[in-house]
Amino acid sequence: SSELTQDPAVSVALGQTVRITCQGDSLRSYYASWYQQKPGQAPVLVIYGKNNRPSGIPDRFSGSSSGNTASLTITGAQAEDEADYYCNSRDSSGNLVVFGGGTKLTVL
Amino acid sequence: QVQLQESGPGLVKPSQTLSLTCTVSGGSISSGGYYWSWIRQHPGKGLEWIGYIYYSGSTYYNPSLKSRVTISVDTSKNQFSLKLSSVTAADTAVYYCARDINYYDSSGLVDAFDIWGQGTMVTVSS
Numbered sequence: 001s002s003e004l005t006q007d008p009a010v011s012v013a014l015g016q017t018v019r020i021t022c023q024g025d026s027l028r029s030y031y032a033s034w035y036q037q038k039p040g041q042a043p044v045l046v047i048y049g050k051n052n053r054p055s056g057i058p059d060r061f062s063g064s065s066s067g068n069t070a071s072l073t074i075t076g077a078q079a080e081d082e083a084d085y086y087c088n089s090r091d092s093s094g095n096l097v098v099f100g101g102g103t104k105l106t107v108l
Numbered sequence: 109q110v111q112l113q114e115s116g117p118g119l120v121k122p123s124q125t126l127s128l129t130c131t132v133s134g135g136s137i138s139s140g141g142y143y144w145s146w147i148r149q150h151p152g153k154g155l156e157w158i159g160y161i162y163y164s165g166s167t168y169y170n171p172s173l174k175s176r177v178t179i180s181v182d183t184s185k186n187q188f189s190l191k192l193s194s195v196t197a198a199d200t201a202v203y204y205c206a207r208d209i210n211y212y213d214s215s216g217l218v219d220a221f222d223i224w225g226q227g228t229m230v231t232v233s234s
């Protein structure tokens with residue numbers, strides 16, 4: 001399968017913890033990466049590999065995986081975390097790239 | 109610090125070929141361990157991977173676009189390019205170029221788009 005499935009929308013109260021999930025058969029074999037995109041801006045990588053954060057990404061962002069599901073967790077969500085979040089990985093062949101449909105995160 | 113910048117026409121007529129170039133600055137496109145990708149985003153929609161190229165010229169394309177897409181690299185100019193033929197209004201989108209880091213850790217393949225261009229809006233209209 002070459003599909004990654006995300007919930008279209010998730011909300012979290014300010015300061016609380018939220019988990020955004022990404023499901024797909026290929027995630028049993030390949031890591032997911034996670035991107036944050038704010039309106040009018042290019043996506044920004046926030047998590048890659050097992051649980052790696054690029055320089056400048058706050059440590060409240062973390063990643064995990066189990067079976068066919070990858071998760072992005074924001075511990076203590078801030079107002080500036082309100083954005084669209086996309087997961088991506090490889091398809092089952094390993095040669096092609098796939099993206100999830102994106103999750104719109106609202107911080108209440 | 110590596111930066112990517114897209115360039116090309118913002119308006120393309122239906123049935124014509126969309127051509128964009130991504131210029132890489134602050135690093136060499138010939139550095140191993142990276143693929144160089146094109147990704148697009150239709151207005152108000154999600155991200156769609158178009159394809160990528162390695163500096164050696166190896167390419168992989170999204171099967172849904174493969175018949176119309178060509179990605180090429182010019183290492184002397186530190187650029188890579190996208191050509192999308194026979195465009196229609198459905199190809200109207202923001203087009204991003206991105207660097208794809210690619211390596212193996214103890215558990216498997218690590219693969220992610222770590223650097224993105226700012227994106228360029230391309231409208232297909234007569």
